[in-house]
Amino acid sequence: MRSLISPPFRPFQTRLLHLRSTSSKSQQTQHYQNQIRGLFCTAALTSHSPKDDGYSGHLYEPIEGVEKLERYRVGGYPSVTIGDHIHNRYQVVQKLGHGAYSTIWLARDQQYGKYVAIKVCTADSNPLEFNILSELSNSQKNSSISLGKTMIPSILDRFEIQGPNGTHPCYVTIPARMSLSEAKDASYNRLFPLDVARALAAQLVLAVEYVHSQGFVHGDLHDGNILLWLPFDLNQLSVEELYKNYGEPEFEAIRRFDGQPLPPNMPSQAVLPIWLGEPSDKLKLPEAKILLKDFGEAFSPTKQQKFESHTPLVGRPPEARFEPHKPLSFLSDIWSLGCTLWNIIGQSSLFDGMFATEDSITCEQVDALGILPPEWWYKWEGRHSRFTEDGKPINRAPYRSWEFRFEQDIQEPRQREGMPRIEPAERDAIFKMLKSMLKFRPEDRPSAKQILECEWMVNWALPEYEKIRRI
Ligand SMILES: Nc1ncnc2c1ncn2[C@@H]1O[C@H](COP(=O)(O)OP(=O)(O)OP(=O)(O)O)[C@@H](O)[C@H]1O
Numbered sequence: 001m002r003s004l005i006s007p008p009f010r011p012f013q014t015r016l017l018h019l020r021s022t023s024s025k026s027q028q029t030q031h032y033q034n035q036i037r038g039l040f041c042t043a044a045l046t047s048h049s050p051k052d053d054g055y056s057g058h059l060y061e062p063i064e065g066v067e068k069l070e071r072y073r074v075g076g077y078p079s080v081t082i083g084d085h086i087h088n089r090y091q092v093v094q095k096l097g098h099g100a101y102s103t104i105w106l107a108r109d110q111q112y113g114k115y116v117a118i119k120v121c122t123a124d125s126n127p128l129e130f131n132i133l134s135e136l137s138n139s140q141k142n143s144s145i146s147l148g149k150t151m152i153p154s155i156l157d158r159f160e161i162q163g164p165n166g167t168h169p170c171y172v173t174i175p176a177r178m179s180l181s182e183a184k185d186a187s188y189n190r191l192f193p194l195d196v197a198r199a200l201a202a203q204l205v206l207a208v209e210y211v212h213s214q215g216f217v218h219g220d221l222h223d224g225n226i227l228l229w230l231p232f233d234l235n236q237l238s239v240e241e242l243y244k245n246y247g248e249p250e251f252e253a254i255r256r257f258d259g260q261p262l263p264p265n266m267p268s269q270a271v272l273p274i275w276l277g278e279p280s281d282k283l284k285l286p287e288a289k290i291l292l293k294d295f296g297e298a299f300s301p302t303k304q305q306k307f308e309s310h311t312p313l314v315g316r317p318p319e320a321r322f323e324p325h326k327p328l329s330f331l332s333d334i335w336s337l338g339c340t341l342w343n344i345i346g347q348s349s350l351f352d353g354m355f356a357t358e359d360s361i362t363c364e365q366v367d368a369l370g371i372l373p374p375e376w377w378y379k380w381e382g383r384h385s386r387f388t389e390d391g392k393p394i395n396r397a398p399y400r401s402w403e404f405r406f407e408q409d410i411q412e413p414r415q416r417e418g419m420p421r422i423e424p425a426e427r428d429a430i431f432k433m434l435k436s437m438l439k440f441r442p443e444d445r446p447s448a449k450q451i452l453e454c455e456w457m458v459n460w461a462l463p464e465y466e467k468i469r470r471i
Contacts (some may be wrong), residue, residue, distance in 0.1 A: 015330040032036060061255045063270045067098035069254055072266030075124040077103055079267045082249045084172065087159045090118055093239050094249055095271040096175065101125040101296065106175055106274065115234045115242075116156060117175040125164025130158060130171050132216060136295070139214050145265040147469075148210025153227075153291045164265040175234060176227035176291055178277030180344065183228065187279030189417045190347045192288075195464050196280075197345050199288045200226070202461035204344070205357040207292040208337055209448035212330045213235045219297030219306065219328070221336040222315050222361055223343050230276065241447040246274055281417065285464065286471050301329055313361045315339035319442050321358055322376040331442035334451070338437030343424075345430065350438075352400075359386075365440075367393060368402045373440050406431075429456035 032139060060069035071077050080103060084092045090107035093115075097104045103119045109116050123128075137154040180200065184190040192200065204226060209223035211218050248301060251269040254262060278287070299306050305327040309320035317335035319326060342350040351364035359382035362372070371377055371391035386396060393399040400408070411421050422430065433454045439445050442462065 010280055012099040014227055016352035033434055036238075059131065059256055059258075061254045061257060063254070063272075065272050066101075066252070066270040067103055069266070069270065071100075071122065072165065073263075074164055074165050074265070076122045076166050077266075078120060078161060078168045078267060080105060080120050081267050081269070082271060085156075086120075086161060087437075089157075090116065090172070092118075093242065094246075097273050099294075109172075113235070116172045117173050119171045119173070120161070121169045121171075123168055125169065126296050127169050129294075129298065130155060130169065132295045132298045132300075133171075134158075136211060136214055136216065146206075146210045147212065148206040148208070148213075151207035151290050151292050152210065153293060164451050168195075175230060175276075177226055177230045177287075178275075180223035180226045180228065180280070180290075182224075182277055183225070183280040183283065186275075187281045189281055189413060190415055191328075191417060191419065192280045192344060192408060193284060193285075193419065194345075194414070194422065195285050195467075196283045196288045198464035199285060199468055200290060200344050202457060203288075203290045204292070204337065204340065205451050205457060205461075206465075207290065208333060209452055211292070211298070212333070212448050215300050215302060216295075216298050216326065217306075218292070218295065218300060218333050219299060219309070220311050221333055221340050222312055223340055224296040225292065226340075227291040227293055228277075228283075228287065229291065231287040231289075246276060249274075264383075281419075286468055288407055289468060301327065311336050312353070313356045313358065314349040314351050316361070317442065318362065318365060318372075318376070318440055320363070322372070322379060329442060330447065331445045331448040333436050334445040334448065335442070337448070337451075338434050341437075342409075342434060346406075347413040348409055350405060350409070358382075363387075363396075364400075366391060367400055368405055369438055369440070374442065402431075402435075426456065426460055429454070433457070 057070055062069070067077060072079065076367045080086070080092060082092055082094070086092060086107065089111055090109055092107045095103065096117055102119045102125065105118045105120065107116055108114070109119050133153070134155050135153045138148070139149070153173040153176075155171055156172060159170050161168050161170055178186075183192075191197075204221075208218060208221065219288040234242070243249075250272040252272065254268060254270050256262065256267065297310055307320075307324055307327055309316050309328060309332065311317070311320075315336040317328070317332040318327060319332060319335075339350055340373050350368065351361050353361075362380060362382060363386050366372060366383075366387065371387075372380065377383065377391075386393065388394055406427070415421050433451065433456045436446050436454070437451065446454070452462070
């Protein structure tokens with residue numbers, strides 16, 4: 001039967017089936033609770049409400065795990081499918097995923113006999129993203145000393161394809177394994193082992209420090225925009241072996257609700273994405289190498305002012321709401337980076353994304369971090385129903401403090417899963433780092449370079465990343 005559930009929910013269904021057959025009832029209840037929580041985290045992390053694609057109608061029966069089919073129209077996705085030869089060079093062999101502005105395909109580069117990822121963009125996508133990415137991956141500025149540069153995907157080729165829906169920019173990079181959010185979605189407990197979490201965190205800060213050193217703000221940091229490298233050489237597999245190991249491409253017929261025939265500018269069948277990934281809790285340290293992607297919101301503050309943040313609400317810097325006339329800055333990234341680091345160490349997001357609204361997120365932030373700066377506090381109408389004038393929570397139970405969140409999202413789930421709790425010295429160093437990054441006023445936050453020098457980075461995170469580099 002066709003499902004009406006959207007992409008992040010697919011691994012969840014698969015996991016539930018497995019769970020039903022392998023766990024006791026109380027384990028199941030706990031896991032269900034975690035997964036339901038996770039689903040809302042994922043939904044909150046992936047919902048870019050202001051980055052609306054402008055296509056709100058429902059013409060086609062939705063297919064789980066597949067791009068929004070209404071976007072196959074002028075300005076939207078081009079029709080690409082398995083077996084296509086693109087740009088006289090790339091043979092499409094599998095689908096890797098999709099975003100609001102692209103479909104991503106695994107293809108065989110017939111010139112070099114290697115697998116590549118081709119991002120085929122909608123005709124209305126922002127072409128600046130790839131100028132920034134090319135600049136970052138080719139830059140010679142500070143590059144001899146920058147480890148962060150190795151975490152930026154290189155553009156191997158770029159070209160355009162023409163079709164009835166418009167001109168579609170295409171970008172070729174190496175294929176990756178999965179995003180951090182997909183790894184979490186695929187696990188029962190949504191946790192990374194602690195050594196893996198430390199190494200991921202170190203690399204993310206190095207990557208952001210590199211992006212900032214080159215004069216760019218990323219503008220959309222969250223765990224869906226961090227990919228993990230493939231830990232094996234896919235190039236050793238023929239296409240037949242790839243299919244044998246990871247499955248043949250899977251198709252689903254596309255149907256209109258009104259039963260009319262499909263227009264000529266869309267494929268007749270949707271392709272479901274391949275899964276090359278691994279659940280987060282099963283990852284081993286050598287597999288924890290990242291690539292930072294999606295520079296669609298990136299900008300250079302010296303050349304352009306940006307005021308609106310499209311980062312998902314759970315990681316959106318509060319100045320975007322309370323100081324909408326001040327341009328976003330490098331320090332806006334630091335807030336989102338802090339939220340992402342929490343998500344890497346813990347099970348779910350620091351600020352609860354369940355049914356998130358701007359007011360509910362601000363309320364979460366005040367619960368965890370204390371009262372807003374006075375000029376923001378008095379401007380915030382939503383405070384009246386939730387807090388006393390001096391910032392004490394009212395009409396709300398339970399109220400979750402910072403310490404409570406750390407226990408609930410990080411320590412208890414780790415302990416339940418048989419993973420060690422984070423020792424007090426390390427916990428204190430994490431608190432110090434994250435609390436400095438999550439200062440309400442951007443000017444009070446440290447730079448990415450300063451974060452690299454903090455105690456947790458120096459004593460715990462960077463040494464774990466060093467181990468990977470030595471392998
Ligand atoms: N190089 C790659 N290797 C493997 N999978 C990839 C690669 N790039 C992207 N993907 C997959 O495709 C998905 C969508 O990619 P991406 O986020 O870059 O698209 P997008 O159109 O920019 O999305 P959005 O603008 O909605 O954030 C990713 O979540 C991931 O699953």
